[in-house]
Amino acid sequence: MLKILQVSPGVTLRCFFDDRFKQEGLSLQLVRPMCKQEAAMNALLPAVLLRGCKSAPDLRAITQRLDDLYGAAVGAQVRRVGDYQTTGLSCSFMKDRYALEGDQVFDPMMAFLQEMFLSPLTRDGAFCEEFVESEKRNLLSAIAAQRNDKRAYAAQQMIARMCKADSFGIPRLGEKEDVETITAQSLYDHYQKILRESPAHIFYVGPAEPETVAEKLAPMFAGLDRKTVTLPPQTGFYDQGGCDETEVMDVAQGKLCMGFATPVTLRDEGFVATQLFNTIFGGGMISKLFMKVREEMSLCYDIGSSYHGSKGIITVSAGIDNNMDKSVRQEILRQLEACQRGEFTPQELEAAKQALLSQLKSTHDSPGAIEGYYATAALSGLPLTPEEYIREVEQATAEDVAAAAKQVKPHTVYFLKGDV
Amino acid sequence: MEKIYYPQVGETLYKEKLPCGLQIAILPRPGFTKKLCYLVTDYGAIHTAFTLEGEKITAPGGVAHYLEHKLFDMPGRDITGEFAALGAVPNAFTSYDMTAYYFSCTENFRENLALLMEFVMTPYFTEESVAKEQGIIGQEIGMNEDSPENVLFETLVKTMYDSHPIRTPILGTRESIAQITPEVLSTCHQAFYRPDNMLLCVIGDVDAELVRDMAQEMMEKLPCPKVESVRSWDEEMKAQTPYVKVNMEVAMPMFQLGFKCEPLPNGAEGVHQEIVGDLAAEALFGESSPLYLKLYEQGLIDASFGGGFETVEGMAMLTATGDSEDPEAVRDAILQEAKRLGETGITEEDFLRMKRSALGRRIRGLDSFESTCFRICAYHFSKFDYFEIPESYRLVTKEHLQEFLQRVVTEGRMCMAVVAPKEVN
Numbered sequence: 127m128l129k130i131l132q133v134s135p136g137v138t139l140r141c142f143f144d145d146r147f148k149q150e151g152l153s154l155q156l157v158r159p160m161c162k163q164e165a166a167m168n169a170l171l172p173a174v175l176l177r178g179c180k181s182a183p184d185l186r187a188i189t190q191r192l193d194d195l196y197g198a199a200v201g202a203q204v205r206r207v208g209d210y211q212t213t214g215l216s217c218s219f220m221k222d223r224y225a226l227e228g229d230q231v232f233d234p235m236m237a238f239l240q241e242m243f244l245s246p247l248t249r250d251g252a253f254c255e256e257f258v259e260s261e262k263r264n265l266l267s268a269i270a271a272q273r274n275d276k277r278a279y280a281a282q283q284m285i286a287r288m289c290k291a292d293s294f295g296i297p298r299l300g301e302k303e304d305v306e307t308i309t310a311q312s313l314y315d316h317y318q319k320i321l322r323e324s325p326a327h328i329f330y331v332g333p334a335e336p337e338t339v340a341e342k343l344a345p346m347f348a349g350l351d352r353k354t355v356t357l358p359p360q361t362g363f364y365d366q367g368g369c370d371e372t373e374v375m376d377v378a379q380g381k382l383c384m385g386f387a388t389p390v391t392l393r394d395e396g397f398v399a400t401q402l403f404n405t406i407f408g409g410g411m412i413s414k415l416f417m418k419v420r421e422e423m424s425l426c427y428d429i430g431s432s433y434h435g436s437k438g439i440i441t442v443s444a445g446i447d448n449n450m451d452k453s454v455r456q457e458i459l460r461q462l463e464a465c466q467r468g469e470f471t472p473q474e475l476e477a478a479k480q481a482l483l484s485q486l487k488s489t490h491d492s493p494g495a496i497e498g499y500y501a502t503a504a505l506s507g508l509p510l511t512p513e514e515y516i517r518e519v520e521q522a523t524a525e526d527v528a529a530a531a532k533q534v535k536p537h538t539v540y541f542l543k544g545d546v
Numbered sequence: 547m548e549k550i551y552y553p554q555v556g557e558t559l560y561k562e563k564l565p566c567g568l569q570i571a572i573l574p575r576p577g578f579t580k581k582l583c584y585l586v587t588d589y590g591a592i593h594t595a596f597t598l599e600g601e602k603i604t605a606p607g608g609v610a611h612y613l614e615h616k617l618f619d620m621p622g623r624d625i626t627g628e629f630a631a632l633g634a635v636p637n638a639f640t641s642y643d644m645t646a647y648y649f650s651c652t653e654n655f656r657e658n659l660a661l662l663m664e665f666v667m668t669p670y671f672t673e674e675s676v677a678k679e680q681g682i683i684g685q686e687i688g689m690n691e692d693s694p695e696n697v698l699f700e701t702l703v704k705t706m707y708d709s710h711p712i713r714t715p716i717l718g719t720r721e722s723i724a725q726i727t728p729e730v731l732s733t734c735h736q737a738f739y740r741p742d743n744m745l746l747c748v749i750g751d752v753d754a755e756l757v758r759d760m761a762q763e764m765m766e767k768l769p770c771p772k773v774e775s776v777r778s779w780d781e782e783m784k785a786q787t788p789y790v791k792v793n794m795e796v797a798m799p800m801f802q803l804g805f806k807c808e809p810l811p812n813g814a815e816g817v818h819q820e821i822v823g824d825l826a827a828e829a830l831f832g833e834s835s836p837l838y839l840k841l842y843e844q845g846l847i848d849a850s851f852g853g854g855f856e857t858v859e860g861m862a863m864l865t866a867t868g869d870s871e872d873p874e875a876v877r878d879a880i881l882q883e884a885k886r887l888g889e890t891g892i893t894e895e896d897f898l899r900m901k902r903s904a905l906g907r908r909i910r911g912l913d914s915f916e917s918t919c920f921r922i923c924a925y926h927f928s929k930f931d932y933f934e935i936p937e938s939y940r941l942v943t944k945e946h947l948q949e950f951l952q953r954v955v956t957e958g959r960m961c962m963a964v965v966a967p968k969e970v971n
Contacts, residue, residue: 146575146577146578148556148909148912173849185833185839185842186836186839189834190834192903193900193902194902195906196903196907196909197902197904197905197907198906220906220909220910224556224906224909256843260845264848264849267797267798267848268849270797271796271797271869273795273796273797274695274795274796274797275693276692376795376968377692378688378692379685379688379689379692410635411630412626412627412630420682424678426685427682427686427688428689445689473631476631477627480630480632480634480653481630481633483652483653484634484635484650484651487579487652487653488579490579491579491580492914493913
C-alpha cells in the first residue's frame, strides 16, 4: 500500500509497505525543470556527492562503509520525466533480519545516506576540485561513449532533431560544452540553490512504518532555509517541424529511426488506447512491425517502437541493411496506416492487452518496479494506479485503439548509414 | 518430492529427478503475482564435439544458438503468438555452456508451461526456414561486429586460448553457420534435448505437485539416447600472446585483461574456487581496494571499470575491463598490486568485510526472479545447490585469496586486448 507523507514543506515521502522482499530501497530526488543551462550540472551532482563526505572522505571509505552494511548499494539517480529532470541518490540494502545477530543495516543506512546527500566534502565553500574534475571526465566519456551503442546513438540523434524546440530534445546527461564549463564552485552553488528551492521526492519500499522512515529523515531538511519553487506543469510535445536526415558512419548495420507525434500524453484520456496501439504496432515480438517487417519480409534484424507517454512521442527504431531504408520506412508507414484503419485482429488486440496486463500485474513483484512506477507516475502526472490502469486496459475497445492510432502523425526520420 | 529449507537465505526449494530423467526445481514465492519458468539444457556453444549412440560428430560453430532460434518453429503454428495470447512473453538465450527457454506470466501458468515444454521438445526444421535463418543470424553477427564490447571480449579469448572452443563466438561465423542444415539441427537436438540432460526450474506462487505431474506426463515418452560430449580441453596456463589490439569506431580505448585459471571441478570445490577468485578480484581491484581508489583518482580508470572471475565449462579466468587512455598503465599497476598483495596478504578486517558484502549482495539478488532462476540452473549443471552458498563463503579464508593472487595474477598467464579508436590520418 502506498502512503504519502509531507515531511516538511516541499518534501514528499512516499512509502510503499512490502515485507516480501529481502531488501529495502530508498530513493531521494530533487526535481528540476529540464533545461539546457543545468542539465549537465544535475547529471554531474550525484556523482560528486558519491565521492566523499565528512565521515567517509574517499571512494574507498564509502565502499568500505557499504560493505559493512552487507553490500548495500548507493547510486546516482538522474532521470528525465517529461519536462522534468530529477537528480539524487538511490540505495538498496539488505533487511536487518538476514544480518548477523546484533548487526543493523536500516538505521546506519539512513544516517549514511543523509550524510552523503547533505554533508559532502567541501573546501573553501566549494566542492573538492579534484572530485569535480574527475567526475567531469567520467561524464564526458559517458557522453562520448554514447556513440559506441549505435542503436541508442541513432535514437538520440532522431530525438534531438525532432525535439529541437522541446525539452525532450535536451540530452539527459547534458552536452559536452556544458560539462566543460562547470567548476567546483559553480556546481556547489547550484547544489546549494537546488537544495533550498527544489521540491524533494523521497520514495521508500520495505517493511518499515512510514512514520519511522519520516522520523529518520526529518533532520535532513530541517536545517535548511527552504523556499520551494513550484514547478511549471508538464506539457505535451512542442512541434517546430520535422526533418529527414542521413548520417554516414563506418558501421556494418544501418540504423533507421522514425519519430511520430500524438497529442495524447499519459495525462490525457486515450493514453491507455495509445499504449495499446503502440504495443500492436511495434511493442514486442508479436507486433506488426516485428511480425511483418522482420519475420515475414526479412527487411530488418530488429525493430520495435516505444511510446514516450509523458510527451506524446512514438519512436521506431530498426537495424537494417544499408540499402534497405526506403523499403523499411515505407513498410513502417504502411503498418501505421493499417492500425489507423482498424486493421488488426481481435487476437492482436487481445495479445497486446495481455502483454500490458502482465507487466502491470507484476509491478508489485520487485522493489525496483514499485519505485519506478509510483515515483515516476507522481512526477509525470499519470493519474492511474496500476489497478486503475489494469481496468482501463481491460475495457479498451478496437475502436478506441484505432482512434488513438489516427492521432499519430509521422514527424522526423534519421538514418545512420553504414559506409560500405 | 524433496523439500529443502535453507534458513540462512530464508528459502524453500522443491526438487526431484523424474523417472524420465528430467530434473525439476521449484522455488515457491507465495503472495507474488509473477511466475517465471526456465527449461534449460546442459548444452551450449562450446559443445560441438560429441558422440551420439557411438557415432562421432563435429557440429559447426554456432549450432546451439541456431537451434535455439529454430526451435520456435512449429508446423503451421506461431509459438510466440500463442504465448502472447496466454499473456506470456517467451524468450531464450544461448550461452557458452547452457541454452535456456523461458517465459514469465501472471495468468495461465499451466497452459504456458505446457506450451514451453511442447515447443522445446518438438524439433521441426525445414530446408526453407533453416535457409532463411542464415540471413537473420548473419545480421545478428553484423550487429556484434559493430559492438566494441563484444569485439573486445571475442578478441581476448581468441588470443588467450589455444584449444578451448570459447575461441568461436556463440553465434558462430558467417562461414560456420553456412554449414548448418536441418539434419545438423536434428542431430544436435536429439543429442542434447533429452530429458536426462535438462532442468525445469519454476519460481512463483505455483503448485509444485502440478508442475511435477505435468512435466512427467509431457516428458515420459521422450527418448534419452546415449551421448558423450567433449567437456574438457587441454589448455596450457601460459597465455601465448600477451597483447592484441584492434581499431574501431570508439571514443576512447577500451581494454580487457584476462588471467588464465585452471578449469573448475564440479560441486562444492568448484564453487569454493569461484568464490576465492571473486573475492581475490575484489581485494585486488574492487571498489573497496586501494588500487581502485588510486587508479580512479589518477584518472586511469573511470566508472566503466570492473571485473571478476568468469567461468565457462572447461575454462576460468580472472578478468578486468574498462575504458582508459592508458590501458598499459592499468595493466602494469594491477600486476604490481597483485605482487604486493601476494606477498603481504589481506588484513582479516578487510577480508571479513568483503565476505559480508558479497554474501549480502547474493541475498539481495534473491529478490530478482530472473537472476535467481539463472543461478539455480547454472549451478545445478555444475552439481551445486545454489542456496548452500553461505556455507561456501564461510569456508573461504584470506590465505586462499593470497595463494590465488600469487599463482594466477602473473605476466605469464596474462593477455590484454585493446579496442582503440581509428587513427586519423
